[in-house]
Amino acid sequence: MLSDLAIAQRATLKHIHQIAEQMGLTPDDLDLYGSPYVAKLRLEALEKLRERPNGRYIDVTAITPTPLGEGKTTTAIGLAQAMHHIGKRAIVTLRQPSQGPTFGIKGGAAGGGYAQVVPMETFNLHLTGDVHAVSAANNLLAAMLDNKLMRGNPLRIDLDSITWKRVVDINDRALRRIIIGLGGKTEGGVIRETGFDIAVASEVMAILALTTSLRDMRERLGRIVVAFTEDKQPVTAEQIGAAGAMTVLLKEAIRPNLLQTLENTPALVHAGPFANIAHGNSSILADQFAIKCADYVITESGFGADIGAEKFFNIKCRYSGLAPDAAVLVVTVRALKAHSGRYRIVAGKPLPSELLERNVADVEAGAPNLIKQIENVRLHGVTPIVAINAFESDHPDEIEAIRRIALECGAFGAAVARHFTQGGRGAIELAEMVAQAAQTPSQFRFLYELEQPIKAKIETIARQIYGAAAVSYDPLAERQIALYERTGLGNLPICMAKTHLSLSHDPTLRGAPSDFTLPIREVRASVGAGFIYPICGEMRTMPGLPEHPAAEQIDIDADGNIVGLF
Numbered sequence: 001m002l003s004d005l006a007i008a009q010r011a012t013l014k015h016i017h018q019i020a021e022q023m024g025l026t027p028d029d030l031d032l033y034g035s036p037y038v039a040k041l042r043l044e045a046l047e048k049l050r051e052r053p054n055g056r057y058i059d060v061t062a063i064t065p066t067p068l069g070e071g072k073t074t075t076a077i078g079l080a081q082a083m084h085h086i087g088k089r090a091i092v093t094l095r096q097p098s099q100g101p102t103f104g105i106k107g108g109a110a111g112g113g114y115a116q117v118v119p120m121e122t123f124n125l126h127l128t129g130d131v132h133a134v135s136a137a138n139n140l141l142a143a144m145l146d147n148k149l150m151r152g153n154p155l156r157i158d159l160d161s162i163t164w165k166r167v168v169d170i171n172d173r174a175l176r177r178i179i180i181g182l183g184g185k186t187e188g189g190v191i192r193e194t195g196f197d198i199a200v201a202s203e204v205m206a207i208l209a210l211t212t213s214l215r216d217m218r219e220r221l222g223r224i225v226v227a228f229t230e231d232k233q234p235v236t237a238e239q240i241g242a243a244g245a246m247t248v249l250l251k252e253a254i255r256p257n258l259l260q261t262l263e264n265t266p267a268l269v270h271a272g273p274f275a276n277i278a279h280g281n282s283s284i285l286a287d288q289f290a291i292k293c294a295d296y297v298i299t300e301s302g303f304g305a306d307i308g309a310e311k312f313f314n315i316k317c318r319y320s321g322l323a324p325d326a327a328v329l330v331v332t333v334r335a336l337k338a339h340s341g342r343y344r345i346v347a348g349k350p351l352p353s354e355l356l357e358r359n360v361a362d363v364e365a366g367a368p369n370l371i372k373q374i375e376n377v378r379l380h381g382v383t384p385i386v387a388i389n390a391f392e393s394d395h396p397d398e399i400e401a402i403r404r405i406a407l408e409c410g411a412f413g414a415a416v417a418r419h420f421t422q423g424g425r426g427a428i429e430l431a432e433m434v435a436q437a438a439q440t441p442s443q444f445r446f447l448y449e450l451e452q453p454i455k456a457k458i459e460t461i462a463r464q465i466y467g468a469a470a471v472s473y474d475p476l477a478e479r480q481i482a483l484y485e486r487t488g489l490g491n492l493p494i495c496m497a498k499t500h501l502s503l504s505h506d507p508t509l510r511g512a513p514s515d516f517t518l519p520i521r522e523v524r525a526s527v528g529a530g531f532i533y534p535i536c537g538e539m540r541t542m543p544g545l546p547e548h549p550a551a552e553q554i555d556i557d558a559d560g561n562i563v564g565l566f
Helices: 004-009 016-022 045-049 072-085 120-124 130-150 203-210 214-223 243-249 284-293 305-320 333-338 360-378 396-408 419-438 454-466 475-486
Strands: 030-032 039-041 056-062 090-094 115-118 166-168 178-180 192-194 196-198 225-228 234-236 257-261 266-269 296-300 326-331 384-389 413-417 470-473 517-526 531-536
Touching: 004 115, 004 120, 016 030, 016 257, 016 266, 045 284, 056 072, 056 305, 056 360, 056 419, 072 090, 072 115, 072 257, 072 296, 072 326, 072 384, 072 413, 072 419, 090 284, 115 120, 115 257, 115 419, 130 166, 130 203, 130 225, 130 243, 203 214, 203 305, 214 243, 266 284, 284 296, 284 305, 296 419, 305 326, 305 360, 305 454, 326 360, 326 419, 333 360, 333 396, 360 384, 360 396, 384 396, 384 419, 396 413, 413 419, 454 470, 454 475, 454 517, 470 475, 475 517
Parallel strands: 056 296, 056 326, 090 266, 090 296, 166 196, 326 384, 384 413, 470 517
Antiparallel strands: 030 039, 039 257, 178 192, 225 234, 257 266, 517 531
């Protein structure tokens, strides 16, 4: 089989105006951006779409992934292509890639095989510059904050309370913790410790993903809390005087990007918040366009159903007002075998040869993770469909074991999908199953109410979604929770920051662990984005490992090599 890049370079692309025509849009509703195959939609076009009926809304999620990933993006793209084969109009909505952990011309963020968004080089490089606009807006606020400090600190900001960092769109480990302000007040400003996050971890990126209009974005940017005063009052971007200028920097980035799949169906690619420190879903605005322009909107949420889908349901859908009609849960034979605990998977190295041998018992041993993730979808009143992302090494009776287990545990159905090697026609069974499931009446519900105390919301997620028996809080987390509730920030949804490699906080716990205590070491607030994010797990002490959940949780051995934990 050809490489992802070779497949993408052989694609026959249509002019983006022809793609827009499939959505019922005209050339006046978009602007070309650097090529005839990429465009930005005009927000004014949403107004003329208001009277159109909504299409069906489908989230693509997964079981707890191995370090190799289980193919959510390719499944989302393949499903959107397959809908065309059964006579349905579908739009796939995806996050934008970063130059950090998702960067690479090999594909990845753009899908892979014969289920890709193209042009690949444009997608995987700078696309339309949205991530750079986020970086500029974030760093403008950081610079203006430090300027306030240099000019006498009129807001009486407590330097130890400053949480706002600068960002760069590279996973640059050397910049995570730095000292700034060297050179004296005339040249360097106030000396203090800070650091850089990766751009897609910025609260500005989360705001871009959750905003519903230019006015809404302006208000959210103004609500960003960057620090606290000496008497424990929040200091916002509005008080710093940066929110208006930040909005100007983002006025083009707020517009969704229109591309196409290999089979010339529409793809909206917009916003790229991380799925741990943020909510890990593409933009509400892209979905608002798509749901008025297609029979089916296929969107993807980051990591497993315990993370991306839970945040899709309880954060994104809460702010968008859109209710999902079904959810596709991606599973692979190799991942269930890994969840048995009998194999070690290392990113960048071949799979263990014994993992590829026929072994139904290992599939069944790892099935509790699939069973729990099906339950997690159903807890929200959403109908789950299991997509078995098939590989050549899979054995028929292993696939049948997954199908049987899925049906026994409440899935609507389980379909084998071969979109990676066959494109849309390889996912026709899945498309037909999704279309049927989406016709059932939606019983969608949130997991918790916003009026509940912060701890009650945290513990609902921990117990019901992760399977925890209890939750413990470090003294710092206790103080932060008390501060947020005292200052009126308690009625925000919860965005848990934890490892993606386990249902628990511990990446070594596979399958569906239970009877564990979930430790909360810190609780932070993204007030502009509109969520509280508790940080799970014990503080890292090993040199070289990230202490901040903004970094993708990668594990490193004593020689500095990236390794997996499965």
